[in-house]
Structure formats: C-alpha cells, structure tokens
Amino acid sequence: MAERTLLGICGSLRRGSFNAALLRLVPRVGSDVTVIGADLAGRLPLFDPDVENDESSWPDSVRGFRAAAARADGVVIATPEYAHGPAGVTKNAIDWLVGSAGLMGRPTLLMSASPSQAGGMRAHAPLMPTLTLLGAVLVDCVVVSRAGSRVDAGGEYVDPAVVERVRLAVAELEDALAYSETRQAVSPLEDPL
Numbered sequence: 448m449a450e451r452t453l454l455g456i457c458g459s460l461r462r463g464s465f466n467a468a469l470l471r472l473v474p475r476v477g478s479d480v481t482v483i484g485a486d487l488a489g490r491l492p493l494f495d496p497d498v499e500n501d502e503s504s505w506p507d508s509v510r511g512f513r514a515a516a517a518r519a520d521g522v523v524i525a526t527p528e529y530a531h532g533p534a535g536v537t538k539n540a541i542d543w544l545v546g547s548a549g550l551m552g553r554p555t556l557l558m559s560a561s562p563s564q565a566g567g568m569r570a571h572a573p574l575m576p577t578l579t580l581l582g583a584v585l586v587d588c589v590v591v592s593r594a595g596s597r598v599d600a601g602g603e604y605v606d607p608a609v610v611e612r613v614r615l616a617v618a619e620l621e622d623a624l625a626y627s628e629t630r631q632a633v634s635p636l637e638d639p640l
C-alpha cells in the first residue's frame with residue numbers, strides 16, 4: 448500500500464484533548480498513513496485577509512500550515528463542539544485554506560469527540576457547506592461520545608469500539624485516495640465518469 452499523507456486539523460487547544468487523541472489514533476489504525484500539521488491549527492493567528500494577501504508577512508505557523516496542506520493527499524479534521532457549533536480554532540484553520548486550493552478534491556474525514564452523549568456531532572453540520580464550497584470530498588463522519596471512558600491513563604483511545612470505528616473510517620479514506628489516484632492516472636476519454 449502506498450504511503451499517504453494526511454493534513455491533520457485539531458480544533459482543540461486543551462491539554463489532554465480527546466480530539467487530538469483521535470488524530471493520534473489515525474496512523475495507529477491506517478495501513479500506511481502519516482498525519483502532518485496536527486499541531487498547527489491551534490497556533491495560527493486569527494484569519495486576516497490583509498496578512499494572507501501579503502505572503503512576506505506570513506508567520507511560520509501560516510507558512511507551515513499552507514505547505515502541509517499543499518503536500519497532503521487527504522485531510523482529517525478532529526473538532527470539539529462548543530455551544531452546539533464547531534470550535535473557532537477549527538473554522539479559523541479552514542479559513543486559512545480558502546485562498547489556496549488546500550482542500551480541493553481532498554478526501555476528508557470529519558471527527559469529533561466529547562464527554563457528552565452526543566459526542567460533538569453538532570459541530571459537523573455547520574462545517575459541511577464550507578467543506579463542500581472548498582471542494583473537500585467528505586468520506587465519513589465519526590462521533591465519539593463519552594470520550595473520557597474510552598481512553599487509558601495516558602489519554603490514548605483503547606476502547607475497541609472507537610478503535611474499530613476509526614479504523615473503518617480511515618480505510619474508507621484510503622479507498623477514496625486510491626480511487627482519486629486511479630482517476631488521475633486514466634485519460635478523460637477512458638474515464639467513464
């Protein structure tokens with residue numbers, strides 16, 4: 448299996464974040480995937496079009512994040528739900544990609560984790576129109592409820608149900624990546640779609 452690089456977007460700044468742990472789980476369950484940039488979303492400044500328009504003024508975090516997005520084959524977002532919406536950190540990171548083709552055509556996995564029973568699922572719907580507008584190909588949404596009961600003392604997911612759910616989602620992402628690579632390899636005349 449070819450090695451795949453995924454841009455990680457973590458919407459939490461919290462030590463011991465259940466969403467950061469979801470991103471760490473991805474390479475554990477993927478056959479050959481690397482997650483890059485997962486620590487960058489939380490270090491980005493608030494999005495400012497004036498800064499974006501003047502590349503010489505970009506801080507290292509923006510430069511690194513945009514470079515990671517350009518390198519990535521796919522995207523994995525893990526976002527907290529705050530007040531029934533996605534964390535501002537998540538939306539801010541996506542805003543920094545609007546002016547690039549950072550999400551265009553990229554198979555994307557959207558995840559959330561929360562100690563609540565709903566597992567942060569209400570963070571997903573508001574992000575979908577944005578992801579669609581930017582051309583992301585949403586392949587699956589994962590919700591982890593009662594997250595505190597599913598990690599070990601070190602904060603890593605050990606609950607078999609969570610590990611298996613994320614494994615299936617990452618496998619689906621890998622299938623989507625393989626499909627898009629195949630489509631790029633055939634000429635438009637040969638491609639029935």
Ligand SMILES: Cc1cc2nc3c(=O)[nH]c(=O)nc-3n(C[C@H](O)[C@H](O)[C@H](O)COP(=O)(O)O)c2cc1C
Nearest residue numbers: 459461464465466527528529530531561562563567
């Ligand atoms: C101000 C605030 C608002 C929150 N609102 C919600 C919410 O609407 N729904 C929910 O499921 N959890 C909510 N939570 C709980 C967070 O989702 C929870 O703290 C989660 O673990 C945050 O993600 P993290 O572990 O990755 O930091 C809220 C937490 C805070 C501090």
